[in-house]
Amino acid sequence: MTDAEKTERSVLVSVTGRAGRLTLNRPRALNALDHTMVRRVDDALAAWEHDPSVRTIVLTGAGERGLCAGGDIRAVHDDARDGDGTASAAFWCDEYHLNARIARYPKPYVAVMDGIVMGGGVGVSAHGGVRIVTERSRIAMPETGIGFVPDVGGTYLLSRAPGELGTHLALTGAHFGAGDAVLCGLADHFVPSAALDILLDDLAALPVDEALARHVRPLPEGELAARREWIDACYRADTVEEIVRRLLAHGDPAAKETAETLLSKSPTALKVTLAAMRRARRLATLEEVLEQEYRVSCHALTAPDLVEGVRAQIIDKDRDPHWSPARLDDVHDADVARFFAPLGTRELGLARPGPAPEETR
Known part of the structure; x- marks a missing residue:
């Protein structure tokens, strides 16, 4: 099989009626994104943007397990350990540009999460305009567990969640799950998976x-709203150390368990996040x-925790x-400050400064 054929098969691109269909098609890898997949999705969106026959974009994942488990973190690990980081930086550059394209896409972009x-x-x-969750949805930004920091616009989305939930x-x-995804602004509608x-x-x-x-149903109740009192009180602190101290002192067993998770x-990664x-x-x-x-991502390539975290969680799995x-x-x-240092000529080149967001907390 040629590289082009592998790319074609890892993202299925088709048009059915008025809808352009994108199917992430690596079910054995839980549809994890690699660089060629990102480029294929971006190329399809660019082509459909000015195609009047395509009215709606629909993103799904192949298989029964999920839409997408994340990026190809093994490739990033190998690049950070054995390479110079160039391949990972190029992947993130195209991936983040794709994230921005999705957020600004002029046609309805329906993501089935x-x-x-x-x-x-x-x-x-x-980042899509129409985000569907089901009773099977399990969403996470688990980067701190591998020595990394939430990316792909994750800190944008989570920083706008109510209170300190993000x-x-x-x-x-x-x-x-579904209820908390809608509460936190990462999803819009609940549709049962059978539909x-x-x-x-x-x-x-x-x-x-x-x-x-025809298909949207009442949203199932989430878990975070009932925990918001201690989450807001504890995570309002200015340092991770103080957050942990407040969690341990709060008295709610869930807060103590959360402190142990953070530790x-x-x-x-916690402090940079x-x-x-x-x-x-x-x-x-x-x-x-x-x-x-x-x-932050580029600087993380030169820090030891990313390689070690992926080794422990993904490769050797010794946890x-x-x-x-x-x-x-x-x-x-x-x-912490060094992770935010400018990259000079290697900057992403996306930023379009706007007015400061209103404080809603």
């Missing part, structure tokens, strides 16, 4: 609003946040990462 949707999967779905999700990497095939048929034949009206993550979330709140546009995330530094107290402000 059924099953597992993590990391890069969030990037190709949650901070909680970004730092812990916790999975959440998805008929929904896809209707999207090919009808305007999006009419198709949705298992990369100390550096908190700084990225706070900075993202002050940035007005997705493009500005993606610019920031690109800097015993040896973080460096190993303690929160040993990660200093200067260590």
